[in-house]
Amino acid sequence: MNTPNAFIGKTTEPSHAEVDAALGSAAPLWNELIEEVTADAGKLTQEWKAIYANKYGWSLRLKKKGRNVVFMSPCHDCFRVAFTFSDKAILAAREAHLPKAAEQALASAPKFPEGTGVRLTVHRATDLPAIRKLAQIKLAD
Numbered sequence: 362m363n364t365p366n367a368f369i370g371k372t373t374e375p376s377h378a379e380v381d382a383a384l385g386s387a388a389p390l391w392n393e394l395i396e397e398v399t400a401d402a403g404k405l406t407q408e409w410k411a412i413y414a415n416k417y418g419w420s421l422r423l424k425k426k427g428r429n430v431v432f433m434s435p436c437h438d439c440f441r442v443a444f445t446f447s448d449k450a451i452l453a454a455r456e457a458h459l460p461k462a463a464e465q466a467l468a469s470a471p472k473f474p475e476g477t478g479v480r481l482t483v484h485r486a487t488d489l490p491a492i493r494k495l496a497q498i499k500l501a502d
Contacts (some may be wrong), residue, residue: 367435387484443478
């Protein structure tokens with residue numbers, strides 16, 4: 362079962378302190394991923410969104426020139442990341458020699474009209490390199 366978003370039912374955007382508290386030991390990983398993707402992409406916009414906050418909670422979107430790069434959803438002691446990839450980006454990701462968990466996420470990713478939705482959960486620092494690589498693929502697409 363999916364780990365639930367830490368801010369389900371919250372009616373206002375979470376503060377930095379609330380995000381850190383919810384993430385717990387994963388807070389440094391959250392910040393590191395934002396820093397790494399920003400270093401790769403240049404200037405990014407951070408935008409919090411809650412679509413059906415009572416059911417799904419809040420997510421942070423990292424955007425470059427109005428285009429979503431990665432969605433980050435805080436959970437308790439971990440966080441989820443999501444990408445929407447074009448067919449070209451999916452092919453590049455499959456050829457990127459990613460860890461088994463990332464390859465499985467690509468293989469089981471649902472396809473939508475706007476692209477293929479890939480979701481991964483970050484629990485430890487060793488999860489970050491694959492996610493950074495996926496963000497680089499998204500930026501190159």
